[in-house]
Amino acid sequence: MALVINVSASELKRSDAAEPYLIRLYKTKDFFTYGGKSVQVAETGAHVFEGGVRHTYLLERVRHWRFILLVFSLVLFLSVFLATAVGSTYVGPSAILNAFRLGIYDLLSKLGVELGAHAGETAETQKLIILDIRLPRVILGALVGAALAVSGAALQGLFKNPMADPYVIGISSGALFGVTLAHCLPLLSLLAAACAKQVFAFLGSLLAVFLVYNIARTGSRIPVDMLLLAGIATSFLFHAVSSLILYLTLQGDWHQIISWVLGGLWLASWGQVEAAFLPVVICTISLLFFARDLNAMLLGEESALHVGIEVEKVKKIILVLASVAAASAVAVSGTIGFVGLMVPHAVRLVVGPDHRILLPASALAGASFLIWADALARVSSLEIPVGLITAISGVPFFIYLLLRRKRAIAYA
Amino acid sequence: MLRVEKVSFSYGGARKILESVSLEVDGGKLVGLLGPNGSGKTTLLRIISKVLQPSGGVVFLNGKKVSELSVRELARELAVVPQETAASFEFTALDVVLMGRTPHLRRFELEKEEDLRIAEECMRLTDCWHLADRPITTLSGGERQRVFIARALAQEPKYLLLDEPTANLDLRYQIEIMEIIKRLAVEKKLVVIMASHELNLVASYCDELVLLNNGRIIAAGAVREVLTRENIRRAFGVDVLVETHPLTGAVYLLPVNGQQHTALHS
Known part of the structure; x- marks a missing residue:
């Protein structure tokens, strides 16, 4: 999708004249995203890649990459969590959380810190399914x-x-x-x-x-x-x-x-x-x-x-x-x-x-x-x-x- | 200064691809490397750029032996524009040019503002900055060639080798590319060597020519001394008329085909 601005070709050739337009557009943040939109000059139809853009290219790219990694990591994290619910017997999300909590208590008690009451038998079984089999x-x-x-x-x-x-x-x-x-x-x-x-x-x-x-x-x-x-x-x-x-x-x-x-x-x-x-x-x-x-x-x-x-x-x-x-x-x-x-x-x-x-x-x-x-x-x-x-x-x-x-x- | 000293090359067999080739090129000079197919032009360029090891002889860049430079060190000194540029993955033109910064960057270092500035400058110089965000796969032959020249320039080399940079381009792009190369040699004081089959194009832009045949240099020096009727006959086995361009004063060649040739001599 191209954004169209009305600048005459002669104005654009003098980059000092073009720059304010481009920078203004850049400031609206609607101007440039990496691999996405580009700016088009209505009169000549030529692509412009000037002024303010240059300074954002690398930054945008790093931001874009960070965003991708964040989303992908989030999906992975959720997948790990949700997939433990799946199996021949269904275990609900609250039970999973509970099992994780019990698991952490177990870890802590190994370290000598006693926390929380002893879990019931169902909770123990679920913990076993979740932590030792599914996870x-x-x-x-x-x-x-x-x-x-x-x-x-x-x-x-x-x-x-x-x-x-x-x-x-x-x-x-x-x-x-x-x-x-x-x-x-x-x-x-x-x-x-x-x-x-x-x-x-x-x-x-x-x-x-x-x-x-x-x-x-x-x-x-x-x-x-x-x-x-x-x-x-x-x-x-x-x-x-x-x-x-x-x-x-x-x-x-x-x-x-x-x-x-x-x-x-x-x-x-x-x-x-x-x-x-x-x-x-x-x-x-x-x-x-x-x-x-x-x-x-x-x-x-x-x-x-x-x-x-x-x-x-x-x-x-x-x-x-x-x-x-x-x-x-x-x-x-x-x-x-x-x-x-x-x-x-x-x-x-x-x-x-x-x-x-x-x-x-x-x-x-x-x-x-x-x-x-x-x-x-x-x-x-x-x-x-x-x-x-x-x-x-x-x-x-x-x-x-x-x-x-x-x-x-x-x-x- | 680039100096090639008695370089020979063969693929192990008896046939020598290059035999005792020597030449010297100064900064700011545009040198055309001419010769028929299989005369050893590309091999010579590949030896200078260390893709191939010569079986004899030495290449010096500014007094240093190329064989003793690491690939990375060499890439900061010398850049190559290949004859064919593969482009099957969708990098943008700017990404490709930024790759030219590789020899200047550490492994995990991201390109900085400075690298981008250099990439922009190189792309403006080769008139392709407006293509920056276009995928390389969507560019025409001439556009892609300019992007690859910009990539080579982004290495900030002192030596630039081009292997038939105008092959497969139409007349307008050929002239455009030659103008760019000429300007680079003069403005950036580069040593530029280009292999080419376009004798007339080369004649009007190059400062010096080297004519290869069967792996040997048969003529080298000023355009007028190299592009003679006799030399062309020896190298290419064809007869040409050597004329002077009425407007520019450059040398140009007119082929004399078989029938005309007979008519001329009967």
């Missing part, structure tokens, strides 16, 4: 969602390709392969006890990324079609091998097998939250370090080199960070697909392509998204694997992207 699951969902989304956002930027995602390009199934090995092979289980599943998941994901990267690389470029094909092939391979190992060693424990392969949060516990927390948070923050580099690389790798970015080094670091983030998600939830594809896309529509806001906003949005996808999975008494829900919503989205790309190619 860890919701928080684990948030961590997994954030990890997958931030990983997807970084990969899309890195490959300059909106169809990249840890699931699509095989990182997730590589991690699954690692987890499976750690979990099922008797020789490795000793090691696994010491190193934890996370480490094996990292190794698996790095193996997958190494394979895909080298299969897809054509000269110094990574063409989109090669990346997707190599990713799908690698993904199939690791999925199949993992399923085979699980099938042979778990002796028909279908619930367990499905939860790994399709991706679910059944096994959530505070221990799992602890295991996932540090790697996810560290990777997300580390990726933020490279936000500006990713921006520059979107305009081409050589072009990024010209503005002083050590592209080859940065590329490898981002690949490793994105893999570790996705792997630590897979280690606690199995392979949940398409979160890393859809979330950054949707977020980009809202916040624009700048990675400095896109990465944190994607992490927050991914967390909220997976919380609600899992709430949907829990609310049916059947306990649908959440990976199925994300796949059912994600695949049509993927096809939509393909069709758009097809149109772009057809018209090119």
Whole structure:
């Protein structure tokens, strides 16, 4: 929407004449918002971007980013709170608050501060449901969602390709392969006890990324079609091998097998939250370090080199960070697909392509998204694997992207 | 001052892309790099900008070896306007130009008022400030080229390399871009090297020319000395008439096509 002011072209050319108009408009605060309105001169129809505007551009942008982060954080906070109400038995908001209150009392009493009367039996049961069963699951969902989304956002930027995602390009199934090995092979289980599943998941994901990267690389470029094909092939391979190992060693424990392969949060516990927390948070923050580099690389790798970015080094670091983030998600939830594809896309529509806001906003949005996808999975008494829900919503989205790309190619 | 000393390059094979290329360019000079396809123009620019490592020889920027500068240090000295500018994500033109400030900013540092002032100045200089809030994907070829020149300038370089900056532009934009580049070289005392196929355009704007063929310099110096009938025949294998522009006094070339050529000599 453009605001029209009546200034003659000759007046505008003398910027001292134009400035008062623009500054006056700026002062009405109706003048300029980042990426939004622009001022139009009625007579010439030319866009004007002058005077007072300049001084507000950066400020507006920072304000805008802060606002986005605030809203996204608020949504996440509310999601955590509300999603704990969802489950096979409904627990109302007041009971949730009560449970949180009791939980805090428990914490305080551990510290030697006695507060409040002893709770009744119903309140104790509800506290148990909320704090020990649902809350860890919701928080684990948030961590997994954030990890997958931030990983997807970084990969899309890195490959300059909106169809990249840890699931699509095989990182997730590589991690699954690692987890499976750690979990099922008797020789490795000793090691696994010491190193934890996370480490094996990292190794698996790095193996997958190494394979895909080298299969897809054509000269110094990574063409989109090669990346997707190599990713799908690698993904199939690791999925199949993992399923085979699980099938042979778990002796028909279908619930367990499905939860790994399709991706679910059944096994959530505070221990799992602890295991996932540090790697996810560290990777997300580390990726933020490279936000500006990713921006520059979107305009081409050589072009990024010209503005002083050590592209080859940065590329490898981002690949490793994105893999570790996705792997630590897979280690606690199995392979949940398409979160890393859809979330950054949707977020980009809202916040624009700048990675400095896109990465944190994607992490927050991914967390909220997976919380609600899992709430949907829990609310049916059947306990649908959440990976199925994300796949059912994600695949049509993927096809939509393909069709758009097809149109772009057809018209090119 | 930019000095290229006996630079050679090959992709490992026997064929040399560049062979012992040497040149020297002073500040304030606009130098045109000419030569047929595959003569090594782009390779030379990529070696100067450290994208490629030469297999022999050295490039000096103001006495310092390019190979000993970090990528970041180099980016504060030297900027490049690439031949093709990818633009698939919707950054605004101003965002793109602000990216040119990258080598001057620390990792988490946000652009400051000063950076914006520089971006504005560069965009005014290249006549694209009015496009500032437009997504880069919606700009025409000429507009986008100007935005990328502004981005290069925002790096505050002393050296500017351009790879066929006027390719795919219509005549008006070609002249516009050349006017801008010329002005930059003079006003900002930049060393400007541009690779180009537009011989007539280059002839009327450049101070000096370098003519490459098969990876070797076959002529270098003032426009009139380089653009001779003999040199053009050697480099491009075509016959031209070398004339003087009646109004500007610049050299211009008129191709003589096959039939006319026969007619001329029979």
